[in-house]
Amino acid sequence: QQQVKQSPQSLIVQKGGISIINCAYENTAFDYFPWYQQFPGKGPALLIAIRPDVSEKKEGRFTISFNKSAKQFSLHIMDSQPGDSATYFCAATLRGDYKLSFGAGTTVTVRA
Amino acid sequence: NAGVMQNPRHLVRRRGQEARLRCSPMKGHSHVYWYRQLPEEGLKFMVYLQKENIIDESGMPKERFSAEFPKEGPSILRIQQVVRGDSAAYFCASSPAAAGVGNEQFFGPGTRLTVL
Numbered sequence: 124q125q126q127v128k129q130s131p132q133s134l135i136v137q138k139g140g141i142s143i144i145n146c147a148y149e150n151t152a153f154d155y156f157p158w159y160q161q162f163p164g165k166g167p168a169l170l171i172a173i174r175p176d177v178s179e180k181k182e183g184r185f186t187i188s189f190n191k192s193a194k195q196f197s198l199h200i201m202d203s204q205p206g207d208s209a210t211y212f213c214a215a216t217l218r219g220d221y222k223l224s225f226g227a228g229t230t231v232t233v234r235a
Numbered sequence: 236n237a238g239v240m241q242n243p244r245h246l247v248r249r250r251g252q253e254a255r256l257r258c259s260p261m262k263g264h265s266h267v268y269w270y271r272q273l274p275e276e277g278l279k280f281m282v283y284l285q286k287e288n289i290i291d292e293s294g295m296p297k298e299r300f301s302a303e304f305p306k307e308g309p310s311i312l313r314i315q316q317v318v319r320g321d322s323a324a325y326f327c328a329s330s331p332a333a334a335g336v337g338n339e340q341f342f343g344p345g346t347r348l349t350v351l
Contacts, residue, residue, distance in 0.1 A: 127277065159342075166239065166326055166342030167278070212277060221268065221333060222294070223340070225277030 126150055127215050129226025137234050142200040144229045146213035151194065153215040157223070158187065158198050161210045170211070171198075203233045237262070239329050239343035240309075247349045248317045256312040256346045260329030267310045268340060269302060272324040284310060317350045324348075 129146045136142045148156075154175055159167035173180045173187040173196065180187045184207075186199040200207055213226040240259040248254050260267050265286050270278040281294040284304035295302065299317075304310040314321055324347050328340035 129277070132275075164244075164344055166241075166328075166344045168342065169339050214277075221266075221283055221330075221340070222280040222291075223270075223278070225270075225279070227275060227277045 126153075126224040127213060127226045129213050129229060131229060132227070133230040133232070135232045135234060136203045138203060138205060140203050140233075142198075142203050142207070142231050142233070144198045144211055144213070144231075145195065146197065146215075146226050147193075147195045148215045148224075149194070150215070150217075150224075152217055153224075154218045155216050156187070156189065156196050157214050157216075158185075159212040159214060159225075161212065161228075167212055200231070203231075205233045205235050207231060208233045239264075239327055239341055241325075241327050241343035241346050243346060244344065245347045245349070247351060249351050250318055251316050254314040254317050254321070254348055256314075256325050256327075256348070257309040258312070258327030258329075258343060259309040260327075261331075261341055264329035264331050264341070266330045266333060267304050268328040268330075269310075269312050270326045270328065270342075272326065272345075274323070278326055281312075314348075317348075319350045322348055322350045 157172035158170045160170040161167040171182050184201045189196045210228045210230045212228045214223045267284045269281040272278045282302045283291040299315045301313045324345045326345045327343045
């Protein structure tokens, strides 16, 4: 069974708009939630990550919001740029573990 | 500073043939992880290796799949007698120490396996 569910599968946003990707997880023991960005022909690269002791983390135009009680977390891309067009994966794992459980990915297209 | 290298990038095999996927970790990295991504699904953990040792193969199918990381050379993921259901993208990642203790996993570009 899929431990991390991600939506939407794809989204299109205008330049300058906000992209929002949502993930939900099953295992309440998960305590590390990274997001990966993947460009065509490349491997996933760590973008930003959060632990459940905070509700929000921001790095530049990228923000993770975390809702522990709902077992949900989301990525917001503010002021989206064409260079942000990529596939984004949410993931989750246990502290000290190496097995990442990935969502199915969201393909983001930013139109100029 | 080269990243994680995988080859071939694309591999086509007929049913029943063998597929050999190679992964060269980043310089200085001695921990390798293999993940498989089936169509419309996220990456799924397969196996974790250190040099000459399989640490965790809990995600590997019980039959036809094997992995190694020899003292010299790349890590190899081997799939014997491939079937159509093996068609997927196979990603390798590496880390300088055991990932999960503050060490990020760095991913390669993947090998796309197509079984005809």
